[in-house]
Amino acid sequence: RRQRQMCIRDRYVKKEFWINKWKNKEIGFHQENYNEYLTEFWPEICKDKQAVLVPLCGKTKDMLYLIEKGHQVIGIDVSEIAAKEFFLENKIEFEVREEENYKVFFNDDISFFVGDIFDIKLDELKGAKYLFDRASLIALPPEIRKKLAHLLFRDLKITDGLVITMSFDDDELGPPFSVPPADVVDLLAGKYKITEVETHIEQGSEVTVHSGKISTRFEHIMRLSESIIKI
Numbered sequence: 429r430r431q432r433q434m435c436i437r438d439r440y441v442k443k444e445f446w447i448n449k450w451k452n453k454e455i456g457f458h459q460e461n462y463n464e465y466l467t468e469f470w471p472e473i474c475k476d477k478q479a480v481l482v483p484l485c486g487k488t489k490d491m492l493y494l495i496e497k498g499h500q501v502i503g504i505d506v507s508e509i510a511a512k513e514f515f516l517e518n519k520i521e522f523e524v525r526e527e528e529n530y531k532v533f534f535n536d537d538i539s540f541f542v543g544d545i546f547d548i549k550l551d552e553l554k555g556a557k558y559l560f561d562r563a564s565l566i567a568l569p570p571e572i573r574k575k576l577a578h579l580l581f582r583d584l585k586i587t588d589g590l591v592i593t594m595s596f597d598d599d600e601l602g603p604p605f606s607v608p609p610a611d612v613v614d615l616l617a618g619k620y621k622i623t624e625v626e627t628h629i630e631q632g633s634e635v636t637v638h639s640g641k642i643s644t645r646f647e648h649i650m651r652l653s654e655s656i657i658k659i
Contacts, residue, residue: 443506443544446484446567450507457604458486462493463562465592465649469625470497473588473651474558481556483545483564483580487514490560491538501538502556508542515540545576550583559589559652565612566593566604573607577615589652596642604637609648616652623651 449455470493474480477498482491485503487510494501505511511533515522522540525532530543532552541548545564559580565573580586595608609624616622628647635645 446506447509450509455486457563459488459490461489463488463490463592465562465626466490466493466560466590469590469649469651470494470560473590473653474499476557478557479555480558480560481553481580481584481586482560483576484561484567485540486510486563487517488563489518490562492518494560495537499558500555502553503538503540504545504548505540505542506544511540511542546579553584556584557587559586559591561589562592565591565607565615566602569602569605570611573605574615581616581619586652587654591650591652593648593650595646595648596637596644598640598642601637601640601642603639608646609650612648612650620652620654623653625649625651 474497477500479500479502480494482488482494482501482503485491485505486507491501491503491514503511503514508531511531514520515533520535520538522533522535525534527543527549529547530541533540533542539552541552561580564576564580568576591612593607593609593612594604595606597606599606609622613622626649628649630645630647631643633641635642637645
């Protein structure tokens with residue numbers, strides 16, 4: 429079992445896996461409309477117009493929603509196809525800036541970074557106050573998830589956010605990987621107050637993740653707010 433877990437983790441930490449998903453148009457994870465939890469809960473979470481970080485964003489229209497709410501958006505994804513399709517499909521003009529290990533597609537409303545999130549200069553991301561994440565924590569296996577959490581929640585000055593994860597009873601499957609609320613609490617280690625605002629259950633023979641079928645999937649919608657405890 430451990431050998432299988434290591435094989436799965438090695439396969440899915442490689443950014444080429446996600447790049448190839450976009451090349452092959454295997455993007456069943458993409459939602460054509462705004463995420464329903466974002467539109468329901470975001471107005472209560474974020475009362476000002478400061479910048480929002482959307483890690484592993486793909487071409488999600490959720491970024492359009494955030495722009496319409498007056499936020500600057502900082503999106504990050506490894507796929508240049510995702511970036512181009514986001515701007516072209518939504519008829520948004522953009523410019524491109526090239527750095528050593530990544531590109532930035534940008535205009536006055538959004539900076540869309542194309543590359544490995546760990547390669548992006550920290551100063552480029554420090555303007556983000558808020559986080560919206562329905563993709564990054566569940567996309568990565570535990571050891572890389574911890575590294576990502578350190579970047580998002582320690583190195584950056586995120587104060588509030590909305591995080592959507594899922595959990596199921598086979599931790600060998602993924603991505604998306606099973607990330608129950610307790611794992612999110614462990615990742616944040618006291619820096620944030622975490623409120624699980626809703627949980628949805630999906631059951632049946634057609635419930636799957638990319639690498640297999642599961643009987644039951646829980647979807648967790650969690651609000652983050654900065655704790656009075658500083659670490």
